[in-house]
Amino acid sequence: MKARYYIRFVIFSCLVWLAGCDLIRMKAEKNEAEATRKAVARVYNSYLYQDELVGIIPAGATADDSLARVTAYVNSWIRKQLVIHEATKNIDINEAEVERKVLDYRYSLIGYEYQNYYIQKNLNDSVSDKEIQDYYNSRQDNFILKQNIVRGTYIKVPKEAPRTKRIKDLMYSNTEKDVAELRSYCLSFSAAYHLADSSWIEFDKLVVNSPLAEIPNKVQFLRSYNYYETTDTEFLYFLKIDAYKMSDNVSPLEFVKQDIKNIILNKRKVELARKLEDEVYENAANRNDFEIFNR
Numbered sequence: 001m002k003a004r005y006y007i008r009f010v011i012f013s014c015l016v017w018l019a020g021c022d023l024i025r026m027k028a029e030k031n032e033a034e035a036t037r038k039a040v041a042r043v044y045n046s047y048l049y050q051d052e053l054v055g056i057i058p059a060g061a062t063a064d065d066s067l068a069r070v071t072a073y074v075n076s077w078i079r080k081q082l083v084i085h086e087a088t089k090n091i092d093i094n095e096a097e098v099e100r101k102v103l104d105y106r107y108s109l110i111g112y113e114y115q116n117y118y119i120q121k122n123l124n125d126s127v128s129d130k131e132i133q134d135y136y137n138s139r140q141d142n143f144i145l146k147q148n149i150v151r152g153t154y155i156k157v158p159k160e161a162p163r164t165k166r167i168k169d170l171m172y173s174n175t176e177k178d179v180a181e182l183r184s185y186c187l188s189f190s191a192a193y194h195l196a197d198s199s200w201i202e203f204d205k206l207v208v209n210s211p212l213a214e215i216p217n218k219v220q221f222l223r224s225y226n227y228y229e230t231t232d233t234e235f236l237y238f239l240k241i242d243a244y245k246m247s248d249n250v251s252p253l254e255f256v257k258q259d260i261k262n263i264i265l266n267k268r269k270v271e272l273a274r275k276l277e278d279e280v281y282e283n284a285a286n287r288n289d290f291e292i293f294n295r
Helices: 002-036 063-090 095-122 129-138 164-172 176-189 218-224 253-286
Strands: 039-043 046-049 149-158 192-194 227-231 235-245
Touching (some): 046 063, 095 253, 129 253, 149 176, 164 176, 164 227, 164 235
Antiparallel strands (some): 039 046, 149 192, 149 235, 227 235
């Protein structure tokens, strides 16, 4: 009997010794691996290694951009580590709760990346004019103007610019030659300009940094003038209004067309994200890949 207990004791001692050896070997391998890694920064007992910077620098980045990105990342890491160290000194940290949140965040990131991949792969980004028109017709109350908008021509030129007396004639001409001349003139001499086309623009954005921006009653101004000239100490200003819409009215379709397209595409993305979740769940359920146990 004593011999049997002695044998068991010897075997147990050997197992403990072997486990200890494995633990020592694992620690040695870890220390050896870390010893071969190049440290970039240290905060107390935490180290940031060079291999942890992989992926920070995008392909094709210049040397200056690369240096700036790495420097910013290292400085950010140091600040975060210092805050974490300070937090552990001053408050009780529920490590299990922190780990759970870290895992939740990790799963969210992975899920988000796959969701983006799935959406990009399956999204139909073609939106027809009819879809846009139908959406606009059924939801016009969602497209009430918050600003006055105009279609027209606006030109700001220095007082010493040449041929300023010809600008008005060019603004009112529709001939291809005059339109090209006006565009060339603006490119050569204007400090700011917006040439007439089918697009609408907010009136305040159009006349920013000009005496026109100081007009007290812009609604009355737009109703009263389809052409206006003014000046200040440095510049001449020319404004021709082809059409206008007042705030609190329904926006023209052209003004919100891109917004509506973005809304439709975002709705498709939401539907694809929901479809992905349903597909993954249903396929896993059919394969019995998960179980819910009674508590």
